[in-house]
Amino acid sequence: MKKVLFKSVPFNKDHITLALESGVDAIIVAQEDVEKVRSLARCTVLAQDAMPVIAFASKKDEEEAVSRLAKGEDVVIARGWEIIPIENLLAQSDNVTVEVATLDEAKLAAGILERGVNAVVVLPEGAEELKRIVAELKLSQGRLELVPATVTAVEHAGLGHRVCVDTMSVMKTGQGMLVGNSSAFTFLVHAETERNEYVAARPFRVNAGAVHAYVVMPGDRTTYLEELAAGEEVLIVGHDGSTALATVGRCKVEVRPMLLIKARVGGTEGAVFLQNAETIRVVRRDGSPVSVVALKEGDEILVRTDAAGRHFGMRIQEDIKEG
Incomplete structure (x- = not known):
């Protein structure tokens, strides 16, 4: 997740209100305007002198940026930067910040060398696209590959504790969470x-499933559903593999009748326990939801396959079999 800062120089209250509503990490203003912003919301406000801007007009400018970053200084590379000089900075520092004014520029900066810059400073001329920039750099976690799996069994599994995850975000048709045994x-x-x-x-x-199930989390991690708690960020996934972050508002763990659903991709079979209720749905390959009550053998639904092996939710190299 990248940091997104917004620069409002000269001071523009409408732009700053938009930035605060968009959820930027900080706002940069002239020194004399710092207290004006602090009176609007609890947020990080930086004077523009605290983040000096370096324009790359020659190799000497790049060398200056490298030197100042090596000393731990916060500098911003002016808009008009090119990819190769930014690659050179990224090879020597994890604290590279660049100016942008469009969504395309922000996406480009975030993807250089497959890890991208640490932060972008959105200029006033980028205000129209600010919300989209924040959504792309702070909420999106890239794309995951989902594949169709063939349902091989839908069986009654008795009573069990299931976890209902209520988030602070509104999801759309085709979105949900990745959960499995x-x-x-x-x-x-x-x-x-x-x-x-x-x-x-x-x-x-x-309504995500049984307490013991794994749920895919941001940052290529997993956790048990039972361990989710209010305030934690979870990964929302769309049927097209798109991702976004959402914050848990609360989790409800209750005893409910459960179904065991099994599905197969090639020679690999997976399983998940979900509540036996019409409102609980998985996703067909075309992105439409299908209730577990209507699910039957032979149906195709979307899953994610991956290499097994996790320790405290982090990926490890280990021979392991989970069923």
Whole structure:
């Protein structure tokens, strides 16, 4: 996740209000305007002198930036930068910050050398695209590859403790969380975005599965559903593999009747325990949700396959079999 700062020089209250509503990490203003911003919201405000700007007009400018970064100084590379000089900086520092004014520039900066800059400073001329820039650099976690799996079993599994994850975000049709018995085979469990004649939609909620199940988290991690807690960031995944961050508002663990759902991709089979209720859905290969009540053998649903092997949620190299 990249840092997004917004520069409002000269001072523009409308732009600053937009930046605060967008969720930027900090706002840069002239020294005399710092207290004005602090009166609007609890946020990080930086005087522009604290982050001097270096324009790359020659190799000497690049060398100056390298030297100042090596000393631990915070500098910003002026808009108009080119990829090769930024690559040179990234080879020597993890604290590279560049100016941008468009979403395309922000995405380019975030992807250089596959790890990108640490932060971008959005200039006033980029205000129109600020919300999209924040969503791309702070909420998106890239794309995950989802594949269709063939359902091989849907079986009653008795009572169990299941975890209902209520987030502070509203999800759309086709979005949910990746959950499974194995970190190497997770099912896209759909958010409660659909309403029926008995139950209203709860688009902030994923009724995610049994307490013991793995859930895919930001940063290529997993955790057990039972360990999720309010304030923690979780990974929301779309049927197209797109990702976003959401913050847990609360988790509800309750005893409910459960179903065991198994599916296969090639020679690999995975499983997940989900509540036996019409509102609980997985996702068809075309992105449409299907209730576990209607699910049957032979149906195709979306899953993610991966290499097994996790220790405290972190990927490790180990011979392991999870069922």
